[in-house]
Amino acid sequence: MKDFNGKVVVVTGGATGIGKAMADRFGAEGAKVVIAARREERLQEAVADLTAKGIEARYKTCDVAKLDDFKALADFAWAEFGQVDVLVNNAGIAGIPEMLLDSSPESYQRVFDVNVFGQLNGIWAFGNRMIAQGTPVMILNVVSETGLFVAGPLMGGYAVSKYAGRAISEVLRLEMPKHVQVGAIYPGGVQSELGGSKEMTQIGMPADEFIDIIWPQIENGEFYIVSHPWAKDYAAEDAEVLSKAFDRYAPHFDGDRKYDSKLLAKQMVG
Incomplete structure (x- = not known):
């Protein structure tokens, strides 16, 4: 899918970081954008910025860990624009840095709720409706390079969730009809608010630079979408x-x- 003019794009985690940068780029290509996240004030700021750039944008609060929230997001997107052409499952959390032996079911559950079920909920809420449109559509799952290798200790919950995200994307690609393009995005460190850390906004690749690298891959319909050498x-x-x-x-x-x-x-x- 190379032409996004007039298309409708839904981005979770779309108020900041990678999600906001993707909304900016899709919007610059002529798409109408719906962004979703939990913090309404950040969504309002992001939509104001998108609108100032001439992008038609809407927002909907959504906790991706809750399937009902995701279904409400889908209803909102179709009510506003009558279609959804691209779903970007971007929302994610880093979890708590901790030794595996010292971790708890609760800490793993929270990471899984967002990083794993957040993607599954998006697929469940949007997938069949997108297929039913009968037009070329796209589902992009933002995974992580941590879904390809484990960078170090203290990353158990995050790494396990991202390996699961990779598997979700692989299965989805095998099961979707031909008019549904599936892509798995594997970013390394990108400046963002991941984990609520101010340090994360200052280290790694600038989000705009990251988008410049992955954009041709999205246009070309690549499944493995990579960025960090x-x-x-x-x-x-x-x-x-x-x-x-x-x-x-x-x-x-x-x-x-x-x-x-x-x-x-x-x-x-x-």
């Missing part, structure tokens, strides 16, 4: 170690195709 090296290191493990302990052998998971999955689906 070192992620390739770290993901490749993990892939190499895994490949060597297979070469040493589970190499191909005559007749091994009968254990091929992809082949078995196709047979089970019918």
Whole structure:
């Protein structure tokens, strides 16, 4: 999808950071934008800024962890514009830096509620309605390079949620009809309010620079949408170690195709 003029784009976590930068870019390309987040005052500020730039924009408060909130967001978007062409599942939280052994079910649950169920709720609330439009549409899941490799300790909840986000995107791509384009975005550090930290607004790649890198990939319909070069090296290191493990302990052998998971999955689906 290269032409967004007149399209309707919904962005969660759209008041700040990556979400706001994406709303800016889609709007600059002629799209009508609906942004959603929990903090109404930040949404109002963002819509005022978008409007000042000549972008037709609306906002709706939404806690992405709540499916009913997401359904209300979908109802709002269709009531305002009659269609939704792009859904950007962007909202996310960093969670608490803590050792896995010292963590609690509650801390993991909160991260999962936003980062995992936030994406699932978006897909459940918007997916079938977007398919039913019968026109080319797009679902973009903002994951993280942490869904490709684990950068370090104390990131358990966040890393697990982002690996789940990667899996959600992979499954969605396999299951959607051809007119639904799915993209998984893997940002590294981008200046944002992730985790409520002022430090996060000062380190990492500026959001506008990040959008400039990923935009051609969105236009070209890429599934893997990437931005930070070192992620390739770290993901490749993990892939190499895994490949060597297979070469040493589970190499191909005559007749091994009968254990091929992809082949078995196709047979089970019918």
